[in-house]
Amino acid sequence: MIEVRRLTKRYGPNTVVNDLTFRVDPGSVTGFLGPNGSGKTTTARMILGLTDADNGHATINGRRYRELRRPLKEIGALINPGAVVPSRTAIEHLRWLAAANGIDRKRPGEVLGMVGLESVGGRRVGGFSLGMKQRLGIAAALIGDPPVLLFDEPINGLDPEGIRWIRIFMQGLAAQGRTVFVSSHLMSEMALTATQLVVIGQGRLIAAESIDQFTERAKSSVRVRSPQLDELARAFATEGASLWRSDDSLEVVGISIEQIGAIASKVGAVLYELSPQRASLEEAFMRLTAEACDYIPMARGA
Amino acid sequence: MGNALAMEWAKLRPLHKTSRTVLLSIVLAVTVSALVALAMASSAARMTVTDRQTFDSIGISLQGVNAAVLAIAAFGVLCMTREYSTGMIAVTFLAQPGRLRVLAAKLLTHATVAAIAGACACAAAFAVGQALLDTKGLAVSWSASRLPWALLGGVAYLVLLCIWGVALGALFRTSAAAITWMASLLVVAPVIVQILPADIVLRVERWLPAQIGTTAMSAHPNPHMFAPWTGLALLAGYVALTLIGGAWRMVRTDP
Numbered sequence: 001m002i003e004v005r006r007l008t009k010r011y012g013p014n015t016v017v018n019d020l021t022f023r024v025d026p027g028s029v030t031g032f033l034g035p036n037g038s039g040k041t042t043t044a045r046m047i048l049g050l051t052d053a054d055n056g057h058a059t060i061n062g063r064r065y066r067e068l069r070r071p072l073k074e075i076g077a078l079i080n081p082g083a084v085v086p087s088r089t090a091i092e093h094l095r096w097l098a099a100a101n102g103i104d105r106k107r108p109g110e111v112l113g114m115v116g117l118e119s120v121g122g123r124r125v126g127g128f129s130l131g132m133k134q135r136l137g138i139a140a141a142l143i144g145d146p147p148v149l150l151f152d153e154p155i156n157g158l159d160p161e162g163i164r165w166i167r168i169f170m171q172g173l174a175a176q177g178r179t180v181f182v183s184s185h186l187m188s189e190m191a192l193t194a195t196q197l198v199v200i201g202q203g204r205l206i207a208a209e210s211i212d213q214f215t216e217r218a219k220s221s222v223r224v225r226s227p228q229l230d231e232l233a234r235a236f237a238t239e240g241a242s243l244w245r246s247d248d249s250l251e252v253v254g255i256s257i258e259q260i261g262a263i264a265s266k267v268g269a270v271l272y273e274l275s276p277q278r279a280s281l282e283e284a285f286m287r288l289t290a291e292a293c294d295y296i297p298m299a300r301g302a
Numbered sequence: 303m304g305n306a307l308a309m310e311w312a313k314l315r316p317l318h319k320t321s322r323t324v325l326l327s328i329v330l331a332v333t334v335s336a337l338v339a340l341a342m343a344s345s346a347a348r349m350t351v352t353d354r355q356t357f358d359s360i361g362i363s364l365q366g367v368n369a370a371v372l373a374i375a376a377f378g379v380l381c382m383t384r385e386y387s388t389g390m391i392a393v394t395f396l397a398q399p400g401r402l403r404v405l406a407a408k409l410l411t412h413a414t415v416a417a418i419a420g421a422c423a424c425a426a427a428f429a430v431g432q433a434l435l436d437t438k439g440l441a442v443s444w445s446a447s448r449l450p451w452a453l454l455g456g457v458a459y460l461v462l463l464c465i466w467g468v469a470l471g472a473l474f475r476t477s478a479a480a481i482t483w484m485a486s487l488l489v490v491a492p493v494i495v496q497i498l499p500a501d502i503v504l505r506v507e508r509w510l511p512a513q514i515g516t517t518a519m520s521a522h523p524n525p526h527m528f529a530p531w532t533g534l535a536l537l538a539g540y541v542a543l544t545l546i547g548g549a550w551r552m553v554r555t556d557p
Binding site for chain 1: 311392394556
């Protein structure tokens with residue numbers, strides 16, 4: 001289990017990760033979604049103790065990364081598949097990792113087999129394709145047989161066959177009861193791979209729920225245009241709606257169009273538009289994350 | 303710490319790289335020592351009796367160590383910069399989150415290799431140099447009283463510079479910057495100092511790492527230089543300062 005609590009990271013005037021709180025549970029693939037530059041990698045690096053948080057913390061099975069005595073046995077991570085000294089062979093790379101955490105000497109060979117690289121274990125990594133490096137990175141993540149796995153953009157640069165392989169592989173790991181946390185900027189890919197979602201935009205949490213809930217919420221919304229948007233936004237929020245605001249309109253999710261009409265009438269607001277919106281999941285995701293800066297935090301359940 | 307050491311040994315174990323460094327340092331030491339000894343031997347006929355009495359046979363035979371030092375220092379630099387330039391340092395920190403522990407493990411393993419390589423290089427350079435000097439009766443015996451100290455001084459010099467290399471690598475993170483600094487201090491600084499007025503040269507030269515190394519391997523004390531072990535202690539001070547900077551950057555700046 002990965003727990004992130006009030007995690008915040010600032011670089012100069014920019015808040016890259018902003019008060020992020022979520023939990024990743026075992027037994028399913030949890031997609032970590034957000035557009036490029038939304039803070040996914042920074043969050044992953046903070047979970048892994050590679051970057052210090054300005055505020056808040058992240059724990060793996062209840063302990064912070066730097067407190068783990070043999071981290072590779074607790075969490076496996078793929079962060080940058082190119083991060084291998086090119087003159088080393090694949091098996092040599094895995095051997096030093098195994099040595100670093102007192103892992104069985106047979107394990108490097110086993111994990112190479114698991115990712116289908118056993119035939120090239122003696123070849124230098126410098127000559128590997130990106131797909132092979134990704135597989136080696138996954139083998140490295142599995143070296144300590146950890147219950148928690150974190151993959152940062154594992155499908156970047158892969159061909160369709162490689163993407164399919166990784167998808168099935170990650171689902172298999174989750175089926176074994178492991179926690180699998182995988183970041184991506186592709187909603188369509190996560191829709192196929194993940195069952196749980198953590199969605200962020202501009203460093204803030206947009207959603208942490210099952211993919212079905214997210215789909216339901218994101219696909220249907222109601223657009224409201226009115227000269228009294230502020231008043232309406234407050235009223236909708238107290239009713240438990242999620243809101244995305246643009247200059248002259250409000251996207252309302254979580255309450256029905258009938259309720260919206262009734263609330264508007266109660267507040268006494270003039271409505272210019274009240275229309276149901278249908279979008280593909282990809283469009284909905286783009287809209288949600290692009291407008292995240294204007295996002296008003298959900299009142300629901302909080 | 304045991305696991306961190308095991309990790310660094312396992313990185314060094316694919317021996318092609320490591321053994322190449324060891325071999326290169328020995329080859330450099332022997333070649334340069336041989337050339338210097340040959341030059342000395344060829345001018346032996348013109349030497350006076352006093353020349354022969356003050357002739358630093360041990361120091362001349364160990365001249366090659368000044369060349370080997372470049373290979374050993376680069377070996378130290380690369381153990382850091384190779385990881386920082388590829389990003390592999392992040393993987394290292396995933397396996398061993400303690401930054402200082404990783405640094406200590408790298409220092410210990412690389413200093414050990416440097417000590418072994420250094421001992422071989424010093425002994426080989428001395429043996430070859432002496433064999434060539436012997437043809438003109440300029441050799442000393444292996445039982446010469448200053449010899450163990452000179453050899454030990456040479457090894458200490460090499461180990462210190464390997465550690466300095468690791469420290470510079472941790473401080474600068476790129477091979478280009480770290481090796482440029484190393485080469486500037488070892489090779490360029492002595493040349494620049496020679497441009498200065500003679501009386502200043504004598505005062506400044508003794509502070510240079512290369513001069514400290516040469517003095518440590520010499521059998522004849524040079525009044526203008528620090529005593530061999532004083533010099534090495536000073537060099538160790540330089541190394542320690544750089545190491546503090548490198549460790550600070552390793553801990554404070556994200557990989």
